[in-house]
Structures are given as C-alpha cells and as structure tokens.
Amino acid sequence: MILTPLQNKILEQKGFDLENKAELEKFLFPNWDRDLLDTKKIKDIDKSIKRIKKAIDENEKIIIYADYDCDGIPGAVILNDFFEKINYKNFSVYIPHRHNEGYGLNKNAIQKFIEAEVSLLITVDVGITNLEEIKFAEENGINVIVTDHHLPILDDKAKQILPKAFSIINTKQIGDKSEEKFLCGASTAWKLVNAFLNKYRKEFGIGEGWEKWLLDMVGIATIADLVPLKNENRLLAKYGLAVLKKTRRPGLLRILSNAKVNQKKINEDDIAFALAPRINAASRMAEPIHAFYALLQNEEAVNYANELEKYNSARKQESKDAETIIDYEKFSEEKIILIGDEKWTPGIIGLVASRVCETVKKTTFVWGVGEDENILKGSVRAGEDGYNVVEIMTSCQYLFENFGGHEMAGGFAIHKNNLGKFQEFLREYKIERKENQEIEEKKNLEFIDIEIKDVNRKLFDQIKIFAPFGMQNEKIIFKIKLKENDFVQSKRFGKNLEHLEISINGIRGIEFFVSEERENKLLAQKEFLINLEWDNFRGDIVMRFVK
Known part of the structure; x- marks a missing residue:
C-alpha cells in the first residue's frame, strides 16, 4: 500500500496511526469477506430467525411495520424482497402515516393487526421506545421482533428500559456483543436477513451472496440516516453504492432519471440531496407507502417514482415559504433553538430543523401543527454543540406525549400547554462537555x-x-x-x-x-x-x- 504525502496527512488528521497498516487497509480498502461482522454476536439474532422460521413453517400472518423515513422504508423493502425471494406470501407491509399516526408503533394499528389474526410483527427502524404498544401486542397474541437502532429509554438512574418484545435486535441495547454499535435501521433489518440465510439458505434454495443485491437499500439508508461512516458502516455504504450502480429496480432508476443523477457515477451526495429528499417527500406530503412501492422490483414502481417527484416539488415550495418567516438574528442568544409556527405542517418541520441547524450550528427543535391542534408534532437535529438529542428529551420526558430518535436526530409530540415549560427547560439545560469531545x-x-x-x-x-x-x-x-x-x-x-x-x-x-x-x-x-x-x-x- 503506497500512499502519497497528502493522503498520509489526511489520514493523520482523521486520527489514524500510520504505522497501523491493518487499520489503514480496512478503512481505505473495505473488503467484504474480511470486514463483514459476524451476526452471531448480535443479541437475540438466533432467537429472532428461529421465530421467523416457525412463522414460515406454520404459514403465520406476518406484518412488517416500518418507519416512514429514508431508513425505515428501504428497510421494509429489504424484508419484502427477502420474503418474496423465499416465496412466502402471507405477509404485508405497514408504514404509519406521518401526520395522522406519528412516529413509532401505535395501538390503533396494532388493534387492526389483532383483528386480522396477525401473529408476528417485525419492526424496522422503530419500536425500541414503544413499551406500551409492544406490551399490548404481546398480550394479544402478537409476537414482536424489534429491529431498531435508536436509543432505548433510560430511567432516572440511566438504566435502559426495554420493551417486553419477543426479541430485540438493536446493537445499542445492554448485553449486545457486536462490534458495530451504530448501524442504521435498514442495515439492522439486513443483518436479520443475512443471519436467516446463513442458517437456512440451502433449505430455501437461495444462492450464496444473494442478499448483497439488497445492499442498494442499505447504502441509501446508511448515508441518508447520518450514521457514522466508519468501520462496518463504511463497508456497507461503499458496497451499497456499488450495487446502486448496477441496480435494475425500475422505480429507483426512474427516481435517478427524474433527479438527473447518473446511475453509473452515483455517490453519497446524490443519495443525500437527490434520492433521500424524494423518498422522504412521500411521508411529508402524502402517503409514505408510495415511497415503498417506488422502490419495489416491478414496473408499477415507475408510476410511484413519478409521484415522488411531484411530492418533492411541493415539499420544496412549502419549505421555502416556511423559511421566509424565520428570524435568524434572535437565535444568537439561545443555547438550544426552539421554534415553530401554527402554519407549519409536520411534513416540513424536519426540513426546517435541518436548515436552521446547518445555518446556526446549534441543536434545533422545530414544531408544527397536525390534525390535533392541541398536540404539536416536532423534529430535532443536533448541532455542533455536543448535545445528544435523545438525552435532552429523556431528561424532560414528562413534558412529551411521545418521543424517539438517536444522538443526532429525533421526533417528538408535545401538548401546546407544555411548550413554554419546554422552552424554559432548554434554556436551563446543561451537560458536561468531555475533553475528548472538544479535541474531536x-x-x-x-x-x-x-x-x-x-x-x-x-x-x-x-x-x-x-x-x-x-x-x-x-x-x-x-x-x-x-x-x-x-x-x-x-x-x-x-x-x-x-x-x-x-x-x-x-x-x-x-x-x-x-x-x-x-x-x-x-x-x-x-x-x-x-x-x-x-x-x-x-x-x-x-x-x-x-x-
């Protein structure tokens, strides 16, 4: 491995030891056979795949319940393609409506699953904070396999409170021994598929390595969901981009064409600024399931891809209108930003939060009004100030109707009567900044x-x-x-x-x-x-x- 002086200087800036050749090789030249981590170290993975196998053998009704963003939807596509590949028919995909149902599992949806005699529910990118909803499902005959990457709820002693699901696949949970703690939701779902095929591949006649073709979805989600692009995530992102350059998904190809992205030269910026906004636009402006349909491997996906283009145009206009009333000057005195407007819909608050956060570099909470004018829907993005947004919300969870997320981003619902109390809490909020964080x-x-x-x-x-x-x-x-x-x-x-x-x-x-x-x-x-x-x-x- 011969590197130029410039490349060595960049590596040193990124914190690498130039004498550690193995570490440099792994970072610069990710290798699938060498660097893909063993799924056996993921807690509950074996229990989960055995439960799925039982459901398949007994033709149980399975629901894939995925988040409505550009992590959950690709994750749902991964599980959908897996079940189709093994020719299992008795499953369906459910993606909650962003505005009407909100983030995470909800009891109304679960009640429908109970009535439909569902016996296994697999979550994608949601579930780790849904204690009551999962308890309700389990008590009514639905086993829940949680696949999620968000942080669990903590009690007042910083101890994790986990849902009483049948099994939980989340590398952030206590007791998990896997080395990669920062997988996104879609890659967590992919790990489940990978583990299942490692055990049952021959029984279902699935060729070695077939699951690599699902990495286009993993690559999109890994980059779009802003997880750290190092270690195994870097491997998954790099191979995901390679599969994207070869993908034959008709809808995905139409999305790329509409966005004027050259498939053969697609890169991480194309995902972040072209693909992800269009996929997310479905839940922001219409029905999230449309984005799921757009990513499937059938010709009908092209029609849904064209719909995403319309949703994205509408989203950009609504976001532009919202930004005209933002007064950035008043943020200079605020440690953590909290803004909102009764005219802002839940579909654009995440975009507004991202734009404000990028501009002022501070952690930003943004709220808008959905169907219930008393319950404000919110979105949060972490700035360059060292705050963990889930820790902030956990510290004042008594103010929220619900909340969830990870270190860098999240969502919440809050009664409008608690908005003033939340503002005061943010003004008083303090954390101890670690020395290594400042160095970083x-x-x-x-x-x-x-x-x-x-x-x-x-x-x-x-x-x-x-x-x-x-x-x-x-x-x-x-x-x-x-x-x-x-x-x-x-x-x-x-x-x-x-x-x-x-x-x-x-x-x-x-x-x-x-x-x-x-x-x-x-x-x-x-x-x-x-x-x-x-x-x-x-x-x-x-x-x-x-x-």
Whole structure:
C-alpha cells in the first residue's frame, strides 16, 4: 500500500496511526469477506430467525411495520424482497402515516393487526421506545421482533428500559456483543436477513451472496440516516453504492432519471440531496407507502417514482415559504433553538430543523401543527454543540406525549400547554462537555493549505479514496489563499438567481442558496475554505465553499 504525502496527512488528521497498516487497509480498502461482522454476536439474532422460521413453517400472518423515513422504508423493502425471494406470501407491509399516526408503533394499528389474526410483527427502524404498544401486542397474541437502532429509554438512574418484545435486535441495547454499535435501521433489518440465510439458505434454495443485491437499500439508508461512516458502516455504504450502480429496480432508476443523477457515477451526495429528499417527500406530503412501492422490483414502481417527484416539488415550495418567516438574528442568544409556527405542517418541520441547524450550528427543535391542534408534532437535529438529542428529551420526558430518535436526530409530540415549560427547560439545560469531545471538534476544523494551481484532477484522484464521506468521515477541507495576480469572477445562477458561482483563475467554486450578505462576505475574502467535488455533468472539478 503506497500512499502519497497528502493522503498520509489526511489520514493523520482523521486520527489514524500510520504505522497501523491493518487499520489503514480496512478503512481505505473495505473488503467484504474480511470486514463483514459476524451476526452471531448480535443479541437475540438466533432467537429472532428461529421465530421467523416457525412463522414460515406454520404459514403465520406476518406484518412488517416500518418507519416512514429514508431508513425505515428501504428497510421494509429489504424484508419484502427477502420474503418474496423465499416465496412466502402471507405477509404485508405497514408504514404509519406521518401526520395522522406519528412516529413509532401505535395501538390503533396494532388493534387492526389483532383483528386480522396477525401473529408476528417485525419492526424496522422503530419500536425500541414503544413499551406500551409492544406490551399490548404481546398480550394479544402478537409476537414482536424489534429491529431498531435508536436509543432505548433510560430511567432516572440511566438504566435502559426495554420493551417486553419477543426479541430485540438493536446493537445499542445492554448485553449486545457486536462490534458495530451504530448501524442504521435498514442495515439492522439486513443483518436479520443475512443471519436467516446463513442458517437456512440451502433449505430455501437461495444462492450464496444473494442478499448483497439488497445492499442498494442499505447504502441509501446508511448515508441518508447520518450514521457514522466508519468501520462496518463504511463497508456497507461503499458496497451499497456499488450495487446502486448496477441496480435494475425500475422505480429507483426512474427516481435517478427524474433527479438527473447518473446511475453509473452515483455517490453519497446524490443519495443525500437527490434520492433521500424524494423518498422522504412521500411521508411529508402524502402517503409514505408510495415511497415503498417506488422502490419495489416491478414496473408499477415507475408510476410511484413519478409521484415522488411531484411530492418533492411541493415539499420544496412549502419549505421555502416556511423559511421566509424565520428570524435568524434572535437565535444568537439561545443555547438550544426552539421554534415553530401554527402554519407549519409536520411534513416540513424536519426540513426546517435541518436548515436552521446547518445555518446556526446549534441543536434545533422545530414544531408544527397536525390534525390535533392541541398536540404539536416536532423534529430535532443536533448541532455542533455536543448535545445528544435523545438525552435532552429523556431528561424532560414528562413534558412529551411521545418521543424517539438517536444522538443526532429525533421526533417528538408535545401538548401546546407544555411548550413554554419546554422552552424554559432548554434554556436551563446543561451537560458536561468531555475533553475528548472538544479535541474531536477542533480536529474537524483542520484544513490543508493548497494553491489554486493545485486544484486539478490529480488532486481529486488523491482524495476520492477517502469516499464515501459523511458523519465522522467528513470531506477534506482545503484552504486557498488568493495571490495578487489571481483572477476572480462571480455570477449568480439558478431559476431565481439564488445560487452563487465564484471562479478563481477559471476554477469554478459554487455555493447554493446564498444571501446577499453571504455573497458580499465571500467576495471580500482573500482566502477560502473549500471541499472538492467532481461535476459529472460538466466533467470537471468544482470547489464547494465551506461556511
């Protein structure tokens, strides 16, 4: 393994020991046979697959109950494709309505399953916090297998409170011995399928490695759900992208076409900014099951893919309208942001939370109004301030109707009468910042000095080995200082001229959704922090300015 000085410097910035060749090999060149972790270390995995086998042998009615986001829906597709592959017919997929039912399991849905004589319910990306709902199901003859990656509820002594399900597959639960603790929901479901086939593959006549074709769904979810892209997650994301470049799913191909994404060159940014918003748009603007149908392996999926495009356009307009009333100046004095508006629907609050969080770098809670005007629906995103959003909500759980999520993102429902109390709680909330956390934040700010003449294909080829980029494997930041004879040009572009292009000696740099204030600040700068990307449409390198 021969690396360039630049590559070694990047590895050191990312915290790697250059003498540990095995660790470097695993990170830079993930290998399926070497790096895929043994499912046997996952708690309850054997118990779960035996229960599924029993259900198949006895033709039991099975429900796959998945979250409505870009993690749960691909996870539901994984289990759907698995059951279809083994030719099992007695199952169906249920995805709750984001606005009418909210996040997680709900008793009304479970009551329907009881009446339909369902005897096995498998969750995807939900369930770990649904104590009462799972108790209700189990008491009424429905065994529940929870597959989830969210954090369990903690009691006042920080002890996990787990649902009394038949079995729980969640690598964050106490007693789990698997090495990868940060799988997403879809990859957790994939692990269940992988374990089942490892035990029963020959009995069902499934070829070795068939489950790799499900990694397109794992790759989408792993990147979209913002789990750390290192260790096994990096393996799953990298192989997931490889399968995406070969996938034949008709609906998925239409989504890519509508989004103008080149399938053969798809990367993590295409998932984050093209695929995920369209998949999520179904639950935000219409029915989440439509996104599930769009990802299936049939021709009808194309029609649903086209519907997703319409939903996404409507979502963008509604989000744009919401952002016009946000006053960013008032956030400067707030430690943790809490905002909302009675005109905001639950379908856009996650988008607003993400946009505000990205802008002010602070943990942001956003609420809107659904069908019940007294119960506000909320979404939260973690900023660069070190807060764990589930810990925040657990600390004041008495204020919520329900809540859930993981360290970086979550959802909640709160009675409007408790909103003021929640605001006061957030203003008083404190955590002890750990020393290593502060060191990590400083490390993330490191950059590499280069000259504009160094920005070329050779430089890009040196850094692409570190992709896919994402959480805990951030894009490399370069710093360019302008020289006296450097030639700088700028122009606006986009339908409403909302984006900015700044070229330095003919090398394009772009930033999207740029205010006039931001434009003036950029043009006055004598040095820039940038990421480098490859523009597949134009076939050249492009700089992305770092805020």
